[in-house]
Amino acid sequence: MKLFVDTGNIADIKKLVALGIVDGATTNPSLMAKETRNPRDILKEICDLVQGPVSGEVVATDLDGMLREGRELATISEHIVVKVPFGPAGVQACKTLTSEGTRVNVTLVFSAAQALLAAKVGAYFVSPFVGRLDDIGAEGMELIGDIVQIYENYEFGTQVLVASTRSTLHIVQAAKLGADICTCPPAVIEGLFKHPLTDSGLERFLKDWEKAQQK
Numbered sequence: 001m002k003l004f005v006d007t008g009n010i011a012d013i014k015k016l017v018a019l020g021i022v023d024g025a026t027t028n029p030s031l032m033a034k035e036t037r038n039p040r041d042i043l044k045e046i047c048d049l050v051q052g053p054v055s056g057e058v059v060a061t062d063l064d065g066m067l068r069e070g071r072e073l074a075t076i077s078e079h080i081v082v083k084v085p086f087g088p089a090g091v092q093a094c095k096t097l098t099s100e101g102t103r104v105n106v107t108l109v110f111s112a113a114q115a116l117l118a119a120k121v122g123a124y125f126v127s128p129f130v131g132r133l134d135d136i137g138a139e140g141m142e143l144i145g146d147i148v149q150i151y152e153n154y155e156f157g158t159q160v161l162v163a164s165t166r167s168t169l170h171i172v173q174a175a176k177l178g179a180d181i182c183t184c185p186p187a188v189i190e191g192l193f194k195h196p197l198t199d200s201g202l203e204r205f206l207k208d209w210e211k212a213q214q215k
């Protein structure tokens with residue numbers, strides 16, 4: 001399963017890319033709004049750093065606007081994947097941009113029915129939001145299982161990009177369900193490294209080694 005970093009923060013991306021575990025990146029308007037620089041420049045820098053798929057989202061809500069912004073985003077780098085919000089306009093924009101050779105990530109997906117429509121119009125990625133489903137008392141990971149099964153049934157090429165991840169458990173469950181990608185905030189990726197037994201185990205190894213040196 002691939003790991004993408006879900007942020008527009010260059011310093012965080014640099015730190016994680018250096019670890020060799022980042023396969024791509026995703027952004028959204030809320031994440032971009034936290035940064036001070038021009039979003040286009042940020043996306044370009046992320047593409048150069050990550051050297052893998054980088055999702056940049058349109059903010060238009062009508063078809064023409066989505067197409068205009070999507071085509072402009074696609075000129076930033078060969079790594080750009082245009083992210084469009086799910087809905088009738090997003091679905092049409094996905095079909096048109098895909099037919100022009102631009103890869104599209106259909107986002108804000110909260111049901112298997114929506115994921116089915118995204119696949120039918122050739123989405124490169126579909127982004128179901130697990131954390132936000134959990135937040136309203138639904139079972140976010142159940143949706144991932146459903147989408148993986150539907151895509152397998154019909155051999156859709158759309159990749160399942162699990163978004164709105166909040167914990168290590170989300171990532172492990174996504175991997176068990178056969179999702180293609182998880183996109184995670186930097187803190188969630190850092191959390192994947194942690195285990196108290198690793199820390200205490202290393203401490204014990206080093207103490208034992210030190211004692212042996214004093215003999």
Ligand code: G3P
Pocket residue numbers: 006026027028129131132163164165183
């Ligand atoms: O990029 C979309 C998604 O990952 C948002 O996550 O935490 O705002 O629900 P969150």
